[in-house]
C-alpha cells in the first residue's frame with residue numbers, strides 16, 4: 001500500500017474573488033460577499049477582483065477599469081477592512097497567469113472537460129467560446145494556490161471548480177516530488193445563501209449575465225425596484241407550506257423562502273413557522289422590505305466609495321503590493337521545483 005503523503009502544514013488562509021463582469025446581485029452578496037466579510041474577523045483573507053476571468057467573455061475596454069472599481073466598492077461597502085484583508089485587482093499581480101500556465105501543464109484535458117459550468121456558459125455554441133472560458137478553472141486554481149490558500153468561500157456553483165483545484169494541487173505535489181507543498185483547498189459553501197436562484201426560474205441560478213433584469217435583485221436596485229421585482233417573481237397559487245418538505249417540487253417558493261432565511265439569518269423552518277398558510281400577497285412584500293432594508297446601507301456605502309475613485313485605486317494598489325509579497329516567494333519555489341534554468 002502506498003504511504004499517504006504528508007499534508008500541508010502552512011498557515012490557514014482564505015482566498016476568493018468576484019468577476020467585474022456586470023452588476024452584482026443578491027446571489028453574489030449572500031453566496032459570497034456576506035461570507036467574505038464575516039471571515040475576516042478571525043482569518044487571514046485575500047480577496048480579488050478577478051478581471052482576468054471577466055475577459056473570458058467580451059468586455060468593453062472603456063468600462064472594465066470602472067467595473068473593477070465597482071466590485072472593489074462593493075467589497076468595501078459590505079464591510080471589508082482593507083487594513084486587515086488584502087483587496088486587489090487580479091491583473092495587477094502577474095503571478096496568477098504564470099502559475100496558471102504551469103497548472104495548464106499539470107491539469108488533464110479530461111478533468112477540465114468535465115466542468116459543467118463551461119457547458120452552461122458556452123451554451124449550444126461551445127466551438128465559438130474562448131479557450132480562456134474553457135481554461136478558467138485552471139486559472140482559478142492558480143489564483144488560490146499562488147497564495148497557498150487553504151479555504152475558499154464560494155457559492156454552490158463553484159464546488160466542482162474547487163475539486164479541480166484540489167486535484168491540480170495534489171498532482172503538482174506528486175509530479176514534482178513536493179509532498180505538502182500546496183494545500184488542498186477546502187470550499188466553504190454551507191449556509192442558506194449558497195445557491196440563490198433566478199426569480200423567474202427556480203431551477204436556474206441567479207446570474208449577472210441573465211438577459212432578464214427581472215430575474216435578479218441587483219445590489220444597487222432601489223426599494224421600489226426591489227418591491228416590483230419580488231412582486232413579479234414567479235410563484236404558484238398555493239400558500240406558504242407548513243414545513244420544509246412542502247418546499248420540495250416548488251423551486252421558486254423554496255428560493256424565496258431561502259432568500260428570506262439567508263437575509264434574516266434564520267433557518268427556512270423558522271421562516272415557514274412565521275408565514276405558514278399565508279399567501280404571496282403577504283410574503284412577497286415582507287421579503288421585499290427585508291431585502292431593501294438589508295441592501296440600502298450597502299448601496300449608499302457603494303455610492304460613497306465610488307465618489308472617490310482615487311481612494312479605491314489607492315486601496316487596490318496597496319492590496320496588490322501585499323499580494324505580490326506573498327505570491328512571489330511561492331512562485332520562486334515553484335520555478336525551482338519545475339527545474340527551470342536560472343530559477
Ligand code: AQP
Nearest residue numbers: 018019027028031032154155194195196206207208209
Ligand atoms: N446565484 C448565486 N447564489 C449564490 N452564490 C452565487 N455566486 C454567483 N451566483 C450565485 C457566487 O458569487 C461569487 C462571485 O461569482 P463570479 O463573479 O465568479 O460570477 P459567477 O459565479 O460567474 O456568477 P454570476 O455573478 O452570476 O455571473 P455570471 O452571470 O457570469 O455567471 C462566487 O463565489 C459565486 O459562487
